[in-house]
Amino acid sequence: MYWGRSFASQMSGKQKVSTGISPSGYIHFGNVREVMTGDIIHKSIQMENMDSHFIYLCDDIDPLRKVYPFLPESYAEHVGKPLRDIPAPEGPLKYSEYFIQPFIKTMERLNIRPEVIRTGELYRDGKLGDIIDESIRKRGAIRNILEKFSGRELEDDWFPYNPRCAQCGRISSAKVTGYREGKVSYECSCGHKGESDIYKDEGKLPWRVEWPAKWKVLGVTVEPFGKDHGTQGGSYDTGKAISEQVFGYRAPEPMMFERILLKGKGAMHSSTGINIPAEEMLRFAPPEIIRYVIARVPPARYIDFDPGPGFLNLVDEYERLYRMLREGNLDQDKKTLLDLCNAGRSQDEIPDYRHLTTLVQIYSDDSRIGSIINNGEVKFRDDILKERISMAREWIRLYAPEESKFRISRTDDPVEMTPGQKTVICALHSELSSSVSWTPESIHESARKAIEKSGMEPAAGFASIYFAIIGKERGPRLGFFLSGLDRDSVMKRLIFLCGE
RNA sequence: GGGUCUGUAGCUUAGCCAGGUAGAGCGAUGGACUCUUAAUCCAUAGGCCGGGGGUUCGAACCCCUCCAGACCCGCCA
Numbered sequence: 365m366y367w368g369r370s371f372a373s374q375m376s377g378k379q380k381v382s383t384g385i386s387p388s389g390y391i392h393f394g395n396v397r398e399v400m401t402g403d404i405i406h407k408s409i410q411m412e413n414m415d416s417h418f419i420y421l422c423d424d425i426d427p428l429r430k431v432y433p434f435l436p437e438s439y440a441e442h443v444g445k446p447l448r449d450i451p452a453p454e455g456p457l458k459y460s461e462y463f464i465q466p467f468i469k470t471m472e473r474l475n476i477r478p479e480v481i482r483t484g485e486l487y488r489d490g491k492l493g494d495i496i497d498e499s500i501r502k503r504g505a506i507r508n509i510l511e512k513f514s515g516r517e518l519e520d521d522w523f524p525y526n527p528r529c530a531q532c533g534r535i536s537s538a539k540v541t542g543y544r545e546g547k548v549s550y551e552c553s554c555g556h557k558g559e560s561d562i563y564k565d566e567g568k569l570p571w572r573v574e575w576p577a578k579w580k581v582l583g584v585t586v587e588p589f590g591k592d593h594g595t596q597g598g599s600y601d602t603g604k605a606i607s608e609q610v611f612g613y614r615a616p617e618p619m620m621f622e623r624i625l626l627k628g629k630g631a632m633h634s635s636t637g638i639n640i641p642a643e644e645m646l647r648f649a650p651p652e653i654i655r656y657v658i659a660r661v662p663p664a665r666y667i668d669f670d671p672g673p674g675f676l677n678l679v680d681e682y683e684r685l686y687r688m689l690r691e692g693n694l695d696q697d698k699k700t701l702l703d704l705c706n707a708g709r710s711q712d713e714i715p716d717y718r719h720l721t722t723l724v725q726i727y728s729d730d731s732r733i734g735s736i737i738n739n740g741e742v743k744f745r746d747d748i749l750k751e752r753i754s755m756a757r758e759w760i761r762l763y764a765p766e767e768s769k770f771r772i773s774r775t776d777d778p779v780e781m782t783p784g785q786k787t788v789i790c791a792l793h794s795e796l797s798s799s800v801s802w803t804p805e806s807i808h809e810s811a812r813k814a815i816e817k818s819g820m821e822p823a824a825g826f827a828s829i830y831f832a833i834i835g836k837e838r839g840p841r842l843g844f845f846l847s848g849l850d851r852d853s854v855m856k857r858l859i860f861l862c863g864e
Numbered sequence: 865g866g867g868u869c870u871g872u873a874g875c876u877u878a879g880c881c882a883g884g885u886a887g888a889g890c891g892a893u894g895g896a897c898u899c900u901u902a903a904u905c906c907a908u909a910g911g912c913c914g915g916g917g918g919u920u921c922g923a924a925c926c927c928c929u930c931c932a933g934a935c936c937c938g939c940c941a
Contacts, residue, residue: 370881386941429940515866515937536940571941595936596867620869622934631934660876664869666934674875676902681876681890695888697878718902768902812899822900830901841902 366700367662368408371619375586379414381406382584382616383478384421387447387463389432392639393654393669394624394632395467396474400658401588401621403476404704409586411700419582420471420478424448424460425487425568427535432634444534446565448484460484470642474651475708483574484565486581493546493563495577495611499524500543500562502610506573509605514597523548527567531556535568572599576607579616588619588663621663627670640671648758649675650717655705656682671763679717712745720756722840725770726848730754736848770834772849775856779835785828786862787818792829793858802851808843832861 365373383402385395399420409416425446431439435453442450442459452462460482468480486492499506503524511518523540529552538550541557548560548567560566569577578584593599604615623631632639645654648671657678661667682705688694689702715737723733730753738744760769773779781789791814799806815825830839833854839845846854 388941423941426941575941591869591935593936593941594868597937598868598935599941622869625934662877665877666870668876677890678876680902684889722902815900826901838901844903 366408366697368404368659368704369411369700371405372408372412372414375409375412375414375617377414379406379409379416379585380583381409381416381418381586381588382421382578382582383419383588384423384483385464385467386423386426387460387467388426388429389434389463389634390639391463391467391470391642392632392634393642393645394639396470396642396645396654397621397624397658397663397667398588398590399471399476399478400474400655401619401663402478404659405586405588405619406478407704407707408700418478419584420480421483421578422460422464422480423483424458424464425482425484425535425565428459444532444537446484446528446533446535446568448482449533466643470646473646474654481582483568483578486578487565487568490563491581492569492577495581496525496562496569497546498611499569499573499577500548505610506606509609510572510602513602513605524573525560525562525567525569527552527558527560528565529554529556530558530560530566572602573606575599576603576611576613576615579603579607580611580613584616585614586619587616588621591620591622594618594620619663622666624658624667624669627668627672627674648755648762650679650714650752650755652705652709653679653682655707656701659701659704671759673765673768675759675763676718676721676768683716710745710748712748713742714748715744715752717752717756719844720752721760721764721768722845723848724753724757724760726772767838770836770839773833773835773857775853775860777835779832779861781828781831781861784818784820784824785831788814788820788825788828789832789858790862791815791817793855793862796855796858802847804841804843804847806843807846808841811842832857 381402383398385391385398402418402420406416406418425448427444427446428439428442428450430443431437439450447460448458450459452459455462457465464480471477500523503522506524507518507522510516521539523543525540525543525548526536527538527540527548527550528535529538529550532552532554534552534554537554538552540548540550542549546562548562549558550560551557568574579587589600595601600615600618607613607615625631626638626640629638649657657667657669685694685698685702686706689699689706694702719737720733723736727733727736730750733753734744734746734749737749792811795810795814796807799810811826811829812822815822818825820828826842827837829842830836833839833846833849
């Protein structure tokens, strides 16, 4: 059974799937797996005929941990302040919004539409107040769990609430000095003494307590998370114990997922620079392919993503499955997979990606490509065409391997050819001259005849033609390829080489 | 040092939870289509299921152990 369905089929009743992120920097493709895993589970639960609600938590009250490499030195003064309080690297938005808003748009284009909840607002609206109070009152029990499960000793003055200093704005640089009726008094390292109201966004729970607190307050029943949380003594372990033993709430069903590696480079990290930003993915990869990359692999396995040559194969593989789906030839598992990838895909025809990667290298003019590709029986919608052409261009520019790239030779570009090769070119010229139509089929037929007449091996004959047109031994399927070129200029090129 | 997850054909993988002859796609090779690339169809090859041990009539599957990769066992998320 498809992994999502098999996971979902073990559940019963109404479900709430939750996942989220701390918007501390540029969000990359690796982070997409998290929300995508949640989305697959959410949709799988619905396929099993259960109600499911999907939420995405943006932890915008988390403090800035350090001056990341992409930030100017001046951010040193903001370290320790909530991400929602500090300015973005550019523009009018706050730091957290600057990073999360484009990602929400990316999710929408991937047809992932969770309810987005800002954790800062949960605090601000007092939704977490009661459970903060409970955590403070039961801090002994929480402390025991943390020490027992993680094997570490907490400091004597450990307190399950980090006030935000009213003067310097930092979280976690203040020492708690007392608690009374929802007010936490503190003394900050900046010298300020004050009080935080736990029913406002004047502080936050430490992560290991905040996680189970959110489970209970929001009623979470399923949560996917990276394997770093899932280790023994890790935050899921302690969260589960705190949730069940302290808060009396059954911990959500966990789903651990591995990370995405970039082929030949290693794990994606925002800090190491080894990553593809989420928005950039959508500039070259169609949404259904992005979904396919993640959905096809069980979460526990890492994904070795190759944006280069392997990417085209992946697109081909996907389109093959898509055709089979339309013909009703897929088994149940593959059908489920495709349904999950296609969610939101237009019913309109979509042009072949590989085909476009060739056309965009011949023409710089998009409308020309449009008229060529709309020449056949199948017509494509303008906006789809435009988007896919742009994607193919981007792929060629950023990720195409050399063997997929070519440049059309000019009429008089010099080429050294053997007499045999020249014979093929001359024969091709005469075949094409006597042919009426300039279609892939007739061109291919002409090429076949020309090669036959020249007495050359087919493979070598085709190589000669590619050599003449693009200076390489291999190229796109010849008939289709030449048919996309201007007939006159092809003929001129052939005459030039033949007459030389 | 301790723990978790992963390891099945060249590549991507199904099967593992409930043990019973290892399946598929891509790629490769060969062939067909009055014939040749990134097209279609057919066929073939390719696996001591990471290694070893155990339980069992029988293990890819359960148990132990070793190897490899990733992550965790400080803080933070």
